[in-house]
Amino acid sequence: MTTDLIQLPVAVVTGGARGIGLAIARWFLAHGHRVALLDIDQETLRRTDAALADAGRVLSIHCDVSQPDQVDAAVNQVAGHFGRIDALVNNAGVAVFKPIAQVSFEDWRHVMSTNLDGAFLCTQACAPVMLRTGGGAVVNIASISGLRASTLRVAYGTSKGALIHLTKQQAVELGNVGIRVNCVAPGPVDTEMAKLVHSVAIRSDYYDAIPLNRYGTTEEIAEVVGFLCSPAAGYVNGQVLAADGGFDAAG
Numbered sequence: 001m002t003t004d005l006i007q008l009p010v011a012v013v014t015g016g017a018r019g020i021g022l023a024i025a026r027w028f029l030a031h032g033h034r035v036a037l038l039d040i041d042q043e044t045l046r047r048t049d050a051a052l053a054d055a056g057r058v059l060s061i062h063c064d065v066s067q068p069d070q071v072d073a074a075v076n077q078v079a080g081h082f083g084r085i086d087a088l089v090n091n092a093g094v095a096v097f098k099p100i101a102q103v104s105f106e107d108w109r110h111v112m113s114t115n116l117d118g119a120f121l122c123t124q125a126c127a128p129v130m131l132r133t134g135g136g137a138v139v140n141i142a143s144i145s146g147l148r149a150s151t152l153r154v155a156y157g158t159s160k161g162a163l164i165h166l167t168k169q170q171a172v173e174l175g176n177v178g179i180r181v182n183c184v185a186p187g188p189v190d191t192e193m194a195k196l197v198h199s200v201a202i203r204s205d206y207y208d209a210i211p212l213n214r215y216g217t218t219e220e221i222a223e224v225v226g227f228l229c230s231p232a233a234g235y236v237n238g239q240v241l242a243a244d245g246g247f248d249a250a251g
């Protein structure tokens with residue numbers, strides 16, 4: 001790696017192969033970072049890595065964030081390759097939208113282990129690396145479903161509500177040592193996940209309930225995440241920033 005590249009800060013983005021995670025990775029690349037993409041979807045990860053085509057600035061790692069040994073190995077690989085970690089975005093997530101009676105224990109564990117365990121494990125693994133170079137910033141990607149309960153989202157909404165509280169716990173403890181932790185709660189964004197779980201009825205409900213009358217874009221979420229990781233947000237810690245077109249405010 002050239003000395004120029006070694007100076008650049010490093011962002012780790014989980015679930016970075018596509019959707020909101022990919023837009024966040026592109027934001028970091030456009031703002032002078034090196035980026036490590038951690039994702040379970042190996043084929044998309046390979047295509048994304050090739051599409052980003054940014055020699056020396058992108059490291060793609062196959063990693064299931066719900067598995068402690070895979071997270072430790074991936075973070076060690078990032079630290080070994082890039083030498084530092086300045087930002088972590090816990091974006092990897094899965095959604096199961098079903099009535100309570102139809103949610104199996106496997107569904108429940110799948111959602112909790114990805115959305116909640118993943119953020120816990122990745123932050124725990126990245127924090128010591130961040131501290132070697134004086135600290136950093138973590139952003140957890142929650143959801144408006146973590147702020148407000150609605151039908152079909154017993155597992156998803158609970159995982160995101162817990163992620164919001166995890167953010168506050170992490171902010172209190174890690175803020176003391178120089179790592180800011182914040183949370184973004186996106187409203188609906190048209191990604192593969194939304195295609196999977198947003199029925200026509202859910203889409204129509206969102207259009208009615210969102211004052212801006214539209215879905216958000218992946219780039220709009222990435223801008224908010226980028227701000228929270230930047231020095232401009234240097235005194236922001238333990239906050240939940242809703243990027244939802246006014247959904248939560250409308251109540």
Ligand code: NDP
Nearest residue numbers: 015019020039040041064065092093143188189191192193
């Ligand atoms: P996508 O499903 O489009 O992308 C998520 C990526 O994460 C996929 O590549 C997926 O791989 C990967 N992933 C899933 N499980 C794991 C895992 N265990 N370890 C590593 N990677 C994994 O989702 P979005 O871009 O829509 O969502 C990104 C985040 O934003 C999620 O946390 C989601 O809950 C949140 N969000 C999304 C909203 C939306 O409307 N889209 C609204 C509010 C919040 P694979 O394809 O194999 O599953």
